Amino acid sequence: MVFGKRSIITLAVLAVIIGWVYYFLTARGITYIWHWEQIPQLLFYHGTRTAAETTPSLHLGVLMIGFILTLKISAVAIVFAIILGTIVGIARLSSEPITRAISITFVELIRNTPLLVQIYIIYFFVGSMLRLSAFAAGTAALAIFEGAYVGEIVRAGIQSIHKGQMEAARSLGMSYGKAMRHIVLPQAFKRIIPPLAGQFISLVKDSSLVSVIALADLMFQGQQAVARTYSAFEIYFTVAALYLVMTSVLSMATQYIERRLAVSD
């Protein structure tokens, strides 16, 4: 099965919504001239990009260019969110009160302020001090925001592992770090795959907010294309479908990983 049942259903629902919009507009006597024909060239087009190119060839359209940037931002942010989240989750369970307090404060601060505000702060304030590119600032903001959530998920995962596991590992002479790395974390991560997948799907969608700092991601390219063509419906539906492709692939990938890790159950 290449596509999961769920993604087929989701695509069907999207089609129904588009159909309903058609029906709604006609029923109200609103004449909206659809320009679906503009969409393919926003994805791929055959032609020349610059005057220097003499022979026309197949190129990525703006939406696909945005799609790829969104993929890059999301992938990098996911990697850093996992690293940050693991550190935050372990720190939250530390026996050191100060380490614990830092972790709690971080999580509360990040979770209780809007991502959009954080993106602006990191881009305009931190970013200009450290001379960060929009990509670095946007990705960092996403990684930090999602990292706080991942931290809570990791903490719950670690706490769900029976303390006998840590005791058995320690009684064999493993240090706390070795016991965490080899015994507790592998089991915890296996258990938290479903909530982590949900978090990463959120991350992909939240990444659309980085368009506000002029990062030319899928959302940004979509907005620009709408501004040029006025075909808001067609383009935003396409943008939504492209996000759906990314999140569906992520869902399927996690289901696959879950199945593979189930061998020891």
Added chain:
Amino acid sequence: MIRVNHLYKTFKTPNRKEVKALVDFSAHIQKGEVVVIIGPSGSGKSTFLRCLNRLEEVDSGEIIIDGQSILEKKADINKVREELGMVFQHFNLFPHKTVIENVTLAQLIVRKRQKEKAMKIARDLLEKVGIADKESNYPSQLSGGQQQRVAIARALAMQPKIMMFDEATSALDPEMIGEVLEVMKTLAREGMTMLAVTHEMGFAREVSDRVIFMDGGQIVEEGTAEHFFNNPIHDRTKLFLSQIL
């Protein structure tokens, strides 16, 4: 080999009550001695074992293992634990690792043995506890008795000087107790220094050098199995024996 002097350990229950698990507890264990610790539930038997490898921190007292005072700040507890094998009531095998990985992991990352050597030691031990054919199975695919035998092999693989058994057969179905006790008896006969908290009086009679009866965090009575089962002195001991035998 083990000298324990004046241990105190108090637990706080969630509703802030204090439970005295060990009260001025002292004991000495010789090299090669097989000591069985019995007593009613909550008498501090398990706490004593868990204090020896510092899974529990004592409030005060002194523990000297092999001449080293292990409660001192500078004592490397990981080094101490390498020499103190522990077998738990609920096995605590690593569920995400196969049987052979369970037995080799600590050898590799703690003892820093070569892979080949660790595998050799692990296979010999699995042979010894009678589950050589299960090495690539996961713990969840084994019976309770088999899991506990793997847990014993895992502890033995570190080649510890002392083995501690914390109610190793209490969580097993009756028909599986025998196979685990057999392994423990074999170890005892081979001269391993052993501390076993158990309710298996047959094991105590057959292989123990000494039986310690605990109640209320203290030793009430101790002696050879012979003395203990045939001529107990204290009323508390007599009562306990009458309840379990």
